Amino acid sequence: MSIKESDNFKNSGDYIQSLDRGLQVIQAFSQQDRSLTVSGVAKKTGLSRPTARRILLTLEHLGFAESENNAYSLTARTLSLGYAYLSSNNTWSLAHPFMREFVAKTEESCSISILDGTDVLYVARVSTKRIMSINLDVGSRLPAYATSMGHVLLAYLEEDELEKYMDAINFEQYTSKTITDKEQLRQVLAEVRERGWGGVDQQFEEGLRSIAVPLRNETGKVIAAINCSAHAGRTSKEMLREEFLPILKESAEKINQAIAATNTANLL
Amino acid sequence: MSIKESDNFKNSGDYIQSLDRGLQVIQAFSQQDRSLTVSGVAKKTGLSRPTARRILLTLEHLGFAESENNAYSLTARTLSLGYAYLSSNNTWSLAHPFMREFVAKTEESCSISILDGTDVLYVARVSTKRIMSINLDVGSRLPAYATSMGHVLLAYLEEDELEKYMDAINFEQYTSKTITDKEQLRQVLAEVRERGWGGVDQQFEEGLRSIAVPLRNETGKVIAAINCSAHAGRTSKEMLREEFLPILKESAEKINQAIAATNTANLL
Numbered sequence: 001m002s003i004k005e006s007d008n009f010k011n012s013g014d015y016i017q018s019l020d021r022g023l024q025v026i027q028a029f030s031q032q033d034r035s036l037t038v039s040g041v042a043k044k045t046g047l048s049r050p051t052a053r054r055i056l057l058t059l060e061h062l063g064f065a066e067s068e069n070n071a072y073s074l075t076a077r078t079l080s081l082g083y084a085y086l087s088s089n090n091t092w093s094l095a096h097p098f099m100r101e102f103v104a105k106t107e108e109s110c111s112i113s114i115l116d117g118t119d120v121l122y123v124a125r126v127s128t129k130r131i132m133s134i135n136l137d138v139g140s141r142l143p144a145y146a147t148s149m150g151h152v153l154l155a156y157l158e159e160d161e162l163e164k165y166m167d168a169i170n171f172e173q174y175t176s177k178t179i180t181d182k183e184q185l186r187q188v189l190a191e192v193r194e195r196g197w198g199g200v201d202q203q204f205e206e207g208l209r210s211i212a213v214p215l216r217n218e219t220g221k222v223i224a225a226i227n228c229s230a231h232a233g234r235t236s237k238e239m240l241r242e243e244f245l246p247i248l249k250e251s252a253e254k255i256n257q258a259i260a261a262t263n264t265a266n267l268l
Numbered sequence: 269m270s271i272k273e274s275d276n277f278k279n280s281g282d283y284i285q286s287l288d289r290g291l292q293v294i295q296a297f298s299q300q301d302r303s304l305t306v307s308g309v310a311k312k313t314g315l316s317r318p319t320a321r322r323i324l325l326t327l328e329h330l331g332f333a334e335s336e337n338n339a340y341s342l343t344a345r346t347l348s349l350g351y352a353y354l355s356s357n358n359t360w361s362l363a364h365p366f367m368r369e370f371v372a373k374t375e376e377s378c379s380i381s382i383l384d385g386t387d388v389l390y391v392a393r394v395s396t397k398r399i400m401s402i403n404l405d406v407g408s409r410l411p412a413y414a415t416s417m418g419h420v421l422l423a424y425l426e427e428d429e430l431e432k433y434m435d436a437i438n439f440e441q442y443t444s445k446t447i448t449d450k451e452q453l454r455q456v457l458a459e460v461r462e463r464g465w466g467g468v469d470q471q472f473e474e475g476l477r478s479i480a481v482p483l484r485n486e487t488g489k490v491i492a493a494i495n496c497s498a499h500a501g502r503t504s505k506e507m508l509r510e511e512f513l514p515i516l517k518e519s520a521e522k523i524n525q526a527i528a529a530t531n532t533a534n535l536l
Contacts, residue, residue, distance in 0.1 A: 009329050016326040022287035023330065027352050034356040058284040061277050062291065063384070074353040076391050077384050082350020083407025084295050085342040088302040116331070116345050123344050139351025 018055070021047055025055045026064070026078060035071040082139055092124040094262060095215075095255045099126040099226070102251040106244050108230045110251070112215065114223070115153040118168050120144050123224065142204060145169060145185055146178050148212035149225035151198035155189040156214055156222035162189075177203045197245060198225070199237075207232045211240050213252045218260035226252050286323070289315055293323045294332070294346065303339040350407055360392040362530060363483075363523045367394040367494070370519040374512050376498045378519070380483065382491070383421040386436050388412050391492065410472060413437060413453055414446050416480035417493035419466035423457040424482055424490035430457075445471045465513060466493070467505075475500045479508050481520045486528035494520050 009015055028036060028044040036044065042052040056072045059065035063077045086092070092112060099110045109127040113120040119141040144150030144165070154165060171180040179185050192198045201209045212227035228244050235244075277283055296304060296312040304312065310320040324340045327333035331345045354360070360380060367378045377395040381388040387409040412418030412433070422433060439448040447453050460466045469477045480495035496512050503512075 009325075014322045014325045015329065016286045016290065016322055018284045018286045019290035019323065019326050020330055022284065022290065023332070023349065026349050029352045029356040031355045054282045054284055055287065057277075057282045058287050061283065062288055064291070074356055075384075076353060076357075076382050076389050078353035079350045079389065079391065079407035080384075080409070081291065081294050082347045083405070084297045085344060085346035086405060086407065087299045088297040088342055089344075114344050116343075121344050121347065123347065137351070137354060139347035139354065141348070 021045070021051065022055050022059070025052065025059065026074065026081075029074050035068075035073040037071055041072070086138070091259060091262070094258050095124055095226075096126065098251045098254045098258070099124065102228070102247060103127070105247055106228060108228050108235065108244065110226065110228055110248075111149070112224050112226045113149045113153070114225075115144060115150070115157075116141070118144055118165060118170070120147055120150045120153060120225070143172065145171065146174055146200065146204040147227075148198040148200040148210040148229075149227045151188060151192045151200065152212045152214050152225040153222070154185075155192035155198065174204050175202050175206050177201060179203060197249070199240065201237060202232055209235070209237065209240060211245055211248060213245075213249055215252055215259070216256050223259075226255065289313070289319065290323050290327070293320065293327065294342065294349075297342050303336075303341040305339055309340070354406070359527060359530070362526050363392055363494075364394065366519045366522045366526070367392065370496070370515060371395070373515055374496060376496050376503065376512065378494065378496055378516075379417070380492050380494045381417045381421070382493075383412060383418070383425075384409070386412055386433060386438070388415055388418045388421060388493070411440065413439065414442055414468070414472040415495075416466040416468040416478040416497075417495045419456060419460045419468065420480045420482050420493040421490070422453075423460035423466065442472050443470050443474050445469060447471060465517070467508065469505060470500055477503070477505065477508060479513055479516060481513075481517055483520055483527070484524050491527075494523065 010017075024045045024047070025041055028041050033040065033044065038049055038053045038056060041047070041056060042049045045052065047055070056065060056067070060067055060072070064075055065072050066075050067073075095112055099112070102110045103126045109125070111122055111126075112124040113122045115121075120143075122138050122140045125138055142150070144154055154162060157165065166182055169182065172178070173180050179188065196213065198212045199210070208229060209232050210227045210229035212225045214222040215224040215226055217223050226248065228240065228248050230240060230244075278285075292313045292315070293309055296309050301308065301312065306317055306321045306324060309315070309324060310317045313320065315323070324333060324335070328335055328340070332343055333340050334343050335341075363380055367380070370378045371394045377393070379390055379394075380392040381390045383389075388411075390406050390408045393406055410418070412422055422430060425433065434450055437450070440446070441448050447456060464481065466480045467478070476497060477500045478495045478497035480493045482490040483492040483494055485491050494516065496508065496516050498508060498512075
């Protein structure tokens, strides 16, 4: 949606501003901001203090937030909101057995994400690590330009969609290897399209490398990306490319077939 | 919160009705209702059609919903809402390694839940099954009276809280074994309190049995329950009680210590 269309909707009688703001407040909480005061929420969201206060009181009343010494935090009931999506979408649950098979074969983690705005958004994850980093659980977001799944998702965008992304991009230098230049990113995406897979070596976080391939629906349209992420200290680039990439492609193919079978079945 | 307090808040200037309604609409979607028309949402939530329509249009505008042929469905962006809680709460992520250890030892699934209203709400889950039932993922809800974790959570409620629960309860006969009587439930809860663990044999679903023990914070207060759930055809009641219960108690003890260590560390 262009900025103009967006403004038009906001000026229409259909836009419910307080719902928009309430959802912004929920998303203001994070690992860094596990509890926030009214002022803290106001500052993070750009809302006025009285508005932030009313929203927090309403969320508390509804059981989505709780307060202690004037600091608010979210309650587990908030999970019900994300769960409404998960339970209403079985595409990613049907991918799970194939992801588990991949993890069993490679002993590396496997995730699926989609493009949401300028981020990749994790919709499924199977990890072998005993201590799962909560930062990479379902629902987490990473900047598309710095991740292998992001490269895959961007590489298969329609041209006008890619231009929109390029206009909206806001580069940040996460490591010395992060791509922070549009021209360089375009070259990488062309290569990803050419060879059919994406690979990132410590561009988002030191010590983390990953490869990714596209997932497609029954019409061949790329609808998500699946990756294998590994510790750089343990898994070399060659291992990822030569050993794990063929297995990842195989898993993707099985998931594509499962998606096609389900979607076709739904058409009957 | 009593019904009276609730009404008072709703009549105060602080209550934002449209936020309440918007969150209701998000939760109207489920596995059974993956896509809903304006009328469908109105019917499920009790809202008027014009109100339901405005909320759906606003959610679509914000990227939380999408529509096709007048039917709306949630988008993956909705996961961001639940993730805001998960990433802002690390209690359940610190339980993960111990849950994984339990699953490795027993080859059965392990979950943690809290009491939310009259439901148990899943906040963490580690499964050994290759095909993970999405119905029992983080964020799912089950009626407390029909589950082993529910029995544990109810057994350790303060008396007045238990009476509130009893007043609000709405029994449904899920299987021939489901408890559907308050007096019988009270007896079960007394037994759970007495022996320190809960067990349910196919009371919620045929073929599913589980055991559960409490998780406590550093003050000894029960804050959650952890369970082991198993297929009745594969795992006998004796196996659960004699083999898995001691391992589950051990895992719970380790998690309790980790919670205490973290909470105490936070106090410094």
